[in-house]
Amino acid sequence: MIKILLAFLISFILSVVLMPIIIKLLKKIHASQTILGYVENHKSKDGTTTMGGVVFIITTLCLAFFFLDYNITWLMVLLVSIFFGVIGFMDDFLKVKYKQNLGLRPYQKIIGQLGLAIIFSLFVYFYAETRGQIFWLFSSSRFNIGAFVIPLIIFVLIACTNSVNLTDGLDGLAGSVSFVYLIFFTIITLLVGGQLYYAGVTNPIISDIYSMAVLSMLFAGSILGFLMFNTNKASIFMGDVGSLCIGGFIGASSCVLGFEFLLPILGLCFVISSLSVIIQVAVYKLKKKRVFKMAPFHHHLQMSALSEPKIVAIYSALTMSIGVICIILYLL
DSSP: OHHHHHHHHHHHHHHHHHHHHHHHHHHHTTOBOOOOTTOGGGGGGTTOBOOTTHHHHHHHHHHHHHHSOOOHHHHHHHHHHHHHHHHHHHHHHHHHHHTSSOOSOHHHHHHHHHHHHHHHHHHHHHTSSSTTEEEOTTSSOEEEOGGGHHHHHHHHHHHHHHHHHHHTTSTTHHHHHHHHHHHHHHHHHHHHHHHHHHTTOOSTHHHHHHHHHHHHHHHHHHHHHHHHHHSSSOSBOOHHHHHHHHHHHHHHHHHHHTOTTHHHHHTHHHHHHHHHHHHHHHHHHHHSOOSSSSSSHHHHHHHTTOOHHHHHHHHHHHHHHHHHHHHHHHHO
């Protein structure tokens, strides 16, 4: 437990130290965000430095080998997260280079995400301890779905990365929600790991839970350090390199442990972002009407006169409340 807390603290400190350097370097290469014209409230943000999410990759990659003994499971989770971040980096780079808000084409991004998701799903099924086993919600018991875990993981990874990406629309929103999510995800997985240990389970799942707890805290510490520069008014945005990396880790860590059912519950705010876009597009195509003033839902709230800090507080509080409820249900 001390090592987990130290991982969080050192990651936070390293992130805070690195961020001014990263901001300076990104400004030097003119890595600034071009804001979409239809986001009226965001015109003042045009030109804000972006791609700050590289700090998540740097800090976690540097510290993971210090806090963890080599293990193919956590290394694969970290690599998948980083490569999702690489896809985001390519997207950000094109936006910066051509000074517009269109980077990789949608089909290019989805091909890259699908390829990574397929590779990771096959790894989990053939090599991870969980294989096709998934935890029942609010329980330390598992059931086996066999090879069906492969399409499930593919869906979870693609949905998670894009949901976190969609949530990254206000200063500090994706970072704050992800930070709270990772804190409670760590607590819950350690709680389940403890229940398994006291039940006499000694297989590698206990070790994998500990590894994911350390990695989660490394990401959480890095995100908290980044938020010192990203809260309203943001000095820097995380960019797709940050949101896809975080989304990749949240999805991969859940899937490798068998917590696929927990993810959409604890990550409800991410689900809201995706569902609001899906509903908006579907209803508009069918009836030529808009359900929300603007999608994703946080923009609807913004256009309903809620300030960015208040929306961030609402999303963070909702995630925190769900986390507390989940812990209580796991303890019952």
